[in-house]
Amino acid sequence: MNKKIILSLSVxxxxxxxxxxxxxxxxxxxxxxxxxxxxxxxxxxxVDHTRQTYNGVDCKTCSVDVxxxxxxxxxxxxxxxxxxxxxxxxVEVSNPHPAWQDEAALAPAQxxxxxxxxxxxxxxxxxxxxxxxxxxxxxxxxxxxxxxxxASDNGYKIVLxxxxxxDKLLTEFNYGAAVPLTGPEEAAFIGNMVTNGQNTLxxxxxxxxxxxxxxxGNPAGLLFKLNVHRPQLDCEADSxxxxxCRLWTEKDLGQGDTFxxxxxxxxxxxxxxxxxLHVYNNDAWVCMFTANVVNEExxxxxxxxxxxxxxxxxxxxxxxxxxxxxxxxxxxxxEYDSGEFSIGSYDLAGDSIIPLYDSGTVxxxxxxxxxxxxxxxWCAGNLTATEDSPFVCDGSVMDNYSQSDKVTAxxxxxxxxxxxxxxxxxVTNHIQ
Numbered sequence: 001m002n003k004k005i006i007l008s009l010s011v012x013x014x015x016x017x018x019x020x021x022x023x024x025x026x027x028x029x030x031x032x033x034x035x036x037x038x039x040x041x042x043x044x045x046x047v048d049h050t051r052q053t054y055n056g057v058d059c060k061t062c063s064v065d066v067x068x069x070x071x072x073x074x075x076x077x078x079x080x081x082x083x084x085x086x087x088x089x090x091v092e093v094s095n096p097h098p099a100w101q102d103e104a105a106l107a108p109a110q111x112x113x114x115x116x117x118x119x120x121x122x123x124x125x126x127x128x129x130x131x132x133x134x135x136x137x138x139x140x141x142x143x144x145x146x147x148x149x150x151a152s153d154n155g156y157k158i159v160l161x162x163x164x165x166x167d168k169l170l171t172e173f174n175y176g177a178a179v180p181l182t183g184p185e186e187a188a189f190i191g192n193m194v195t196n197g198q199n200t201l202x203x204x205x206x207x208x209x210x211x212x213x214x215x216x217g218n219p220a221g222l223l224f225k226l227n228v229h230r231p232q233l234d235c236e237a238d239s240x241x242x243x244x245c246r247l248w249t250e251k252d253l254g255q256g257d258t259f260x261x262x263x264x265x266x267x268x269x270x271x272x273x274x275x276x277l278h279v280y281n282n283d284a285w286v287c288m289f290t291a292n293v294v295n296e297e298x299x300x301x302x303x304x305x306x307x308x309x310x311x312x313x314x315x316x317x318x319x320x321x322x323x324x325x326x327x328x329x330x331x332x333x334x335e336y337d338s339g340e341f342s343i344g345s346y347d348l349a350g351d352s353i354i355p356l357y358d359s360g361t362v363x364x365x366x367x368x369x370x371x372x373x374x375x376x377x378w379c380a381g382n383l384t385a386t387e388d389s390p391f392v393c394d395g396s397v398m399d400n401y402s403q404s405d406k407v408t409a410x411x412x413x414x415x416x417x418x419x420x421x422x423x424x425x426x427v428t429n430h431i432q
Contacts, residue, residue: 043279043280043281043282043284043415043416043417044070044089044279044280044281045277045278045279045284045286045413045414045415046071046250046251046252046277046278046279046280047250047251047252047253047275047276047277047278047413048136048248048249048250048251048275048276048277048278049246049247049248049257049259049273049274049275049276050136050198050247050274050275050276050332050373051136051138051247051272051273051274051332051333051334052245052246052247052259052271052272052273052274053271053272053334054241054245054262054269054270054271055269055270055271057239057241057242058138058139059138059241059242059245059246059247060138060139060140060230060238060242061136061137061138061139061228061230061247062229062230062234062235062238062242062243063227063228063229063230063235064135064136064137064227064228064229064247064248064249065225065226065227066133066135066201066225066226066227066228066249067106067108067109067110067133067224067225067226068090068109068110068111068112068131068133068222068223068224068225069090069092069108069109069110069112069251070089070090070091070092070110070112071089071133071249071250071251071252071278072089072090072112072131072132072133072222073087073088073089073090073131073132073133074087074088074089074090074114074129074130074131074132075087075130075131075132075202076129076130076204077114077127077128077129077130078126078127078128078129080121080125080126080127081114081121081122081125081127081128081129082114082115082119082120082121082122082127083114083115083119083129087132087369088280088281088369089280089281090112090113090114090131090222091112091113091114091115091116092110092111092112092116093110093111093112093113093116093117093219093221094116095117096111096219096221097153097175097219097221099175099176100151100153100175100176100221100223101151101175101176101177101178101223103223105149105178106149106178106223106224106225109223109224109225110223111221111222111223112131112221112222112223113129113219113220113221113222114129117219118207118218118219118220118221122207122220123207123209123210123211123217123218123219123220124209124210124211125209126206126207126208126209127206127207128169128204128205128206128207129204129205130202130203130204131202131203131204131205131222132200132201132202133200133201133249133250134198134199134200134201134249134250135198135199135201135228135249136197136198136199136247136249137194137195137196137197137199137228138196138197138247139196139230140196140230141194141195141196143230143231143234144194144228144229144230145228145229145230145231146194146226146227146228146229147180147226147227147229148180148224148225148226148227149178149179149180149224149225150174150178150179150203150222150223150224150225151174151175151176151177151178151179151222151223151224152174152175152203152205152221152222152223152224153174153175153205153207153219153220153221153222154171154172154173154174154175154205154206154207154208154220155168155169155170155171155172155174155205155206155208156168156169156171156174156203156204156205156206156222157169157203157204158201158202158203159201159202159203159204160193160194160199160200160201160202161193161194161195161199161200162200163193165193169204169206170206172208175221178223178224178225194228201226203222203224205220205221205222207220240263240264241262244261244262244263245261246258246259246261250276250278253413259273259275259376259411260273260378265318265322265380266380266395267321267380267381267395267396267397267398268379268380268381268393268394268395268396268398269379269380269393269395270377270378270379270380270383270391270393271377271378272334272375272376272377272378272391273334273375273376273378274329274332274333274334274373274374274375274376275373275374275375275376276332276371276372276373276374277356277366277371277372277373277374277413278369278370278371278372279366279368279369279370279415280368280369281368281369282368282417282418282419283365283366283367283368283417283418283419284357284365284366284368284415284416284417284418285357285358285359285365285366285415285416285417285418285421285424285426285429286356286357286358286366286413286414286415286416287353287354287355287356287357287358287413287414287416287426287429288353288354288356288411288412288413288414289351289352289353289354289410289411289412289414290346290348290351290352290354290409290410290411290412291351291409291410291411291412292351292408292409292410293319293348293349293350293351293407293408293409294407294408294409295317295318295319295320295348295349295405295406295407296405296406296407296408317405318348318405318406318407319347319348319349319350319405319407319409320347320348320349321347321380321381321397321398322347322348322378322379322380322407323345323346323347323378323379323381323382323383324345324346324347324348324376324377324378324379324383325342325344325345325376325377325378325383325385325391326342326343326344326345326346326354326356326374326375326376326377327340327341327342327343327374327375327385328340328341328343328363328372328373328374328375329373329374329375330373331373332373334375335375336375336377336385336386336387336388336389336391337387337388338387338388339387340375340387341361341363342385343355343356343361343374345383345385348407348409353426353427354426355425355426355427356374356413356426358424358425358426359422359423359424359425360425360427365418366415377391379391379393379394379395380393380395380398381393381394381395381396381397381398382394382397416429
């Protein structure tokens with residue numbers, strides 16, 4: 001009897017042991033990929049207007065503003081910098097430090113840096129970044145004057161066309177009121193550095209190393225505005241063309257940025273424009289549209305009435321007589337050279353779709369961060385474009401039908417992403 005009880009207890013003990021053994025874990029390992037990120041890319045098209053001529057006369061620059069913005073490029077970085085020295089665009093600082101210079105005083109200049117907010121690495125290593133703007137100056141430089149104001153956190157060095165003008169890299173606390181460089185001696189010295197053609201302004205900024213929060217304790221930034229100008233009386237003495245023509249550096253287009261503004265076109269008048277395109281941060285297809293084209297009679301003069309006495313309608317004939325030729329101006333000199341790609345010929349009789357870079361052109365897309373030039377020649381009459389030869393404008397084909405007529409038009413430049421659109425054409429994808 002006792003033996004049976006003992007045996008039963010033994011069996012129960014064995015079963016319990018088995019149950020406990022079944023809860024022991026096998027060898028295992030877990031790996032985690034944390035913080036995965038997908039960020040939508042960006043595409044930003046900016047436009048220069050670098051050259052313009054009218055009947056063989058070059059547009060002279062009267063005044064040009066160069067200022068810190070997202071068009072400013074970061075072209076160099078010191079050792080220890082958070083970002084590489086591969087050129088890329090600066091970014092706007094969205095929340096400038098309360099102690100910094102108010103942007104409104106130098107509008108439309110923006111506080112910029114290489115990141116927003118400042119990378120922690122840039123607060124502790126005493127890093128230096130080189131910010132670059134290029135600008136075009138056409139005409140005499142004998143009487144050029146400059147106004148330059150700058151604020152930076154912290155030290156800065158100004159280099160114009162490779163010549164160091166001011167070196168205060170080791171100076172601290174420059175982020176308050178902007179430092180003006182407007183004295184006669186300074187302006188004259190800087191003015192002597194300006195060249196006829198393209199100029200390069202570089203500002204190197206050094207952030208003082210400080211172990212502190214980058215947003216509240218040790219942010220970094222640059223704010224500047226440079227105005228290069230000829231004396232007012234000199235500009236007032238310019239011809240109507242010189243006073244009306246506009247040249248500008250790389251920017252987003254806004255009110256007043258016109259490629260044409262002519263009040264007294266005659267048969268045989270002609271001109272050229274050179275437009276520079278920059279697309280960030282991806283390759284892109286680029287189309288131009290002439291839109292909202294309006295041809296007005298703008299009154300009927302006696303010679304016009306003699307030809308068409310019954311014509312009392314609102315439509316003018318000038319646009320159909322303004323002939324345009326466009327090409328890829330590889331060197332940006334405004335001349336149609338051998339080997340440069342012909343985009344085509346157009347007029348201003350109505351809206352047009354002009355493929356600058358699409359799958360139907362021989363060179364394909366506009367490469368991101370490259371600078372490409374588009375040449376445009378126009379003629380009041382028949383335009384003949386021949387490689388390595390001057391443009392020929394024959395105004396004899398125009399007659400009194402166009403007298404006093406007026407044409408207005410918008411020129412729209414649109415960039416579309418290249419990636420995943422290998423067959424994109426401006427004609428089939430013509431949403432403006």
